Amino acid sequence: MDINEKRTTNRDDSQMVPQPVKDKTGLVQVDTTWGKIQPIKIADGVRTVDEIELNYSLEKGMQVIDGRTPDFYKVSTIPGAKNIPYNEVVDRMNELNRDEPAIFFCNGPQCPQSPSAIRNLLEAGYPPNKILYYRGGMHDWVTLGLPVEKGK
Template identity: 45%
Template sequence: MTDAFMPRLPRRETVDRVPRPVDGEPGRFSVDATWGVIQPLHLPGGVVTVGELEVIEHLRHGGRVVDCRHQEYVDEGTIPTATAVPHERIVADLAPPDGPLPIVLFCNGPQCTATPKAVAALLDAGWSPATLRYYRGGMHDWVTLGLPVARADG
């Protein structure tokens, strides 16, 4: 939540929800800081929040990662091996974990509401908080830290 104490930049008419590479400047990205609503670090319900190192370790152990964004954003790139399940379809389309590892869910970043909505829907549907992890940094932090991005199959 922002207020007069912590005002944010006014929203641009057209926003980029994912950082964009700057042409001719490898490793440099343009970030649009005018969209979204800053999300809490810890979601209600007891789901553990993870950072990039935990996501990488999760992937190394064969853990599932779910991209909760709309397909138009997934098509621009996602975390390698991620499965795309839009947050509105998460309860209907996401199968529970088939092993001991939880499922890591993410979206566009700290100002995106898709993953918090998906987590809330799964908890409301009876999922245990222990079966889920929240990667709050999402594609925003993943990209700006120079981590690999996979293109959606098409």
């Protein structure tokens, strides 16, 4: 049986990014019903990274790409991330610096947006060793209490 068939049924009003609980500093509400669980490994040659490596990369000024649609990005993103939506990434490949890896993320382990962006880039001939995948996305980033900012 597919693991996604074991999950709680999707809610009609899903909440893809964990939200703060009013008057409860450090407490967030998580919706476990949306999306489909994505694999840890997206493709051969594409390495998956964690929050520690992502933080290090941000501190070094490396490119971090928020692959979500602009409506999500404008509400909140990881500080320092650039928005290139998954459905525009091939047309905007020239915005990526091919001299260094780019880290792609989306809403979390059950979100298909950055995996789609990565697969689309690979199909367009982008080198897999220049793509990194932060599977945890906004979901894990927020639930670990890490900072977010409104997208520019």
